Amino acid sequence: MVENLSFVLNWKMGKSYSDTIFWLSENRLNLLNLARKTGHEFVLCPSFESLESVVKTLEETGIKIGAQDCSSYNLGAYTGEVSAVSLKEVGCDYCIIGHSERRHIFGQTSLDVAKKAKLLFENNIMPIICVGETEDEKKDGLTFEVISQQLDPIMEIIAIDKIGKDKIKTLVIAYEPVWAIGTGNVPDLAYLNKIVTWLEAYFSVSAPGLKTKILYGGSIDPETVKRVSQARAISGFLVGRASLDFQTIEKIVLSI
Ligand code: PGA
Numbered sequence: 001m002v003e004n005l006s007f008v009l010n011w012k013m014g015k016s017y018s019d020t021i022f023w024l025s026e027n028r029l030n031l032l033n034l035a036r037k038t039g040h041e042f043v044l045c046p047s048f049e050s051l052e053s054v055v056k057t058l059e060e061t062g063i064k065i066g067a068q069d070c071s072s073y074n075l076g077a078y079t080g081e082v083s084a085v086s087l088k089e090v091g092c093d094y095c096i097i098g099h100s101e102r103r104h105i106f107g108q109t110s111l112d113v114a115k116k117a118k119l120l121f122e123n124n125i126m127p128i129i130c131v132g133e134t135e136d137e138k139k140d141g142l143t144f145e146v147i148s149q150q151l152d153p154i155m156e157i158i159a160i161d162k163i164g165k166d167k168i169k170t171l172v173i174a175y176e177p178v179w180a181i182g183t184g185n186v187p188d189l190a191y192l193n194k195i196v197t198w199l200e201a202y203f204s205v206s207a208p209g210l211k212t213k214i215l216y217g218g219s220i221d222p223e224t225v226k227r228v229s230q231a232r233a234i235s236g237f238l239v240g241r242a243s244l245d246f247q248t249i250e251k252i253v254l255s256i
Contacts, residue, residue, distance in 0.1 A: 002229060002256050006041040006215060006236030008066065008128060008174070009243035010096060013047055020050040024057050027246040032061050034250055041236070043094050043128075048082055055091035066094030066128065069102055072115035084119040095120050096238075098130040098150065100178045114153035121158070121167045128172045128238070129154060130217070135179035144198055147175075155206040170211045173199060174238045180218025182241060192216065192231040200233065222251035229256045 015023060035042050045066040046054050055065050071081035087095060097120070098113035113129065120127040131150040133143040151173075158168060175195055180186050187195070196214055203212045216228050217238030225237065242248045 003039060004041070004235075005256070006043060006172075006213070007243075007249070007253060008043045008045060008094070008096070008215065008217070008236065008238040009249065010045045010068065010099075010217070010238055010240050011047065011244060012068065012101070012240060014241070014244045015046065015050075017047075017050050017053075020046045021053060021057075023246070024054065028057060028061075030246055030250070031063060034253060035061075035063060038253055040253060045094070045096060051087070051090050051092060064093040065091060066096060067092050067125075068096050069099070070095050070097065070116050070120065070125075072112045072119070074119060084116070084123040084125055087120075088123040088125055092125055094126045094128055094172075096128045096130060096174075100130065100132060100176060100181060104134075104178065110150045110153045113150070114157040117154050118157045118163060121163045124167070126170065126172055128174050128215070130174045130176050130238070132176040132178050132180075132218070138177070138179060143195070147195075147198070148202070151202065151206070158207070168210065170213055171203065171207060172213045172215065174215040174217045175199065176217035176238060182219065184219050184224075186219050186224045186228050189227065189230055192228065192234075196231060196233050220252060222248065222255045225252050226255055 031042060041064060043064040043066045044054060045068050051067060067087045070084045070087055071078055073081060075083060097116045102108045117127045117129060131147045133146045137143060137146050177187060199214055213235040214233060215236045215238050216234050220237045220239045221242045242252060
């Protein structure tokens with residue numbers, strides 16, 4: 001068994017508030033047992049309105065809580081936005097940013113994502129920074145160019161503003177090829193290894209000395225995870241649809 005993996009359970013808008021409360025009443029203990037038995041880290045990411053209840057229900061259990069996004073602004077007249085400060089006050093440990101659904105459906109730019117990263121680091125919330133290419137970009141051989149464009153503004157903001165190494169303990173990157181999300185397709189091992197090697201080289205130049213963790217996300221299920229987990233230097237998985245059901249999560253975790 002591979003040890004010390006992170007499983008980020010990205011529920012997206014897959015559960016309403018009452019679905020979330022019900023899921024926890026059924027599965028809280030199961031999740032704790034799975035975490036204890038395996039020693040893996042679990043990060044549950046429900047939608048905003050459920051965060052506070054989920055934090056309270058999972059207090060002192062070691063299960064981490066993540067938001068699915070945050071504002072690129074700190075405070076002010078930004079209707080519908082949720083600040084990093086609020087997320088910290090509610091008790092979030094993590095926040096997913098730059099998810100392809102935010103980029104492609106809601107038009108978020110890489111500069112927005114960089115501003116979010118900065119605010120999250122400043123508020124001691126660990127950003128989970130999603131990057132990845134579309135199918136067309138892959139076909140056109142633009143994968144590395146696209147990932148660079150997604151990461152460069154973050155590295156600049158982190159460097160220019162000198163947030164400080166004490167705030168940035170680890171950089172968590174989720175490689176999520178857009179063509180793999182919700183499609184049932186996952187990259188083959190050679191492709192994934194190439195991406196991981198490229199990311200390592202990128203960070204060794206742009207953030208030397210900084211600890212990085214690379215997660216993979218996109219169509220993880222009990223079958224695909226066996227293949228994908230053979231890639232080198234993958235520290236965990238961002239799981240979307242398959243994370244809505246506890247039995248499926250358990251199968252994924254135990255099949256590695
Ligand atoms: P999926 O989603 O597992 O349903 O493909 C992953 C994600 O979007 O984070």
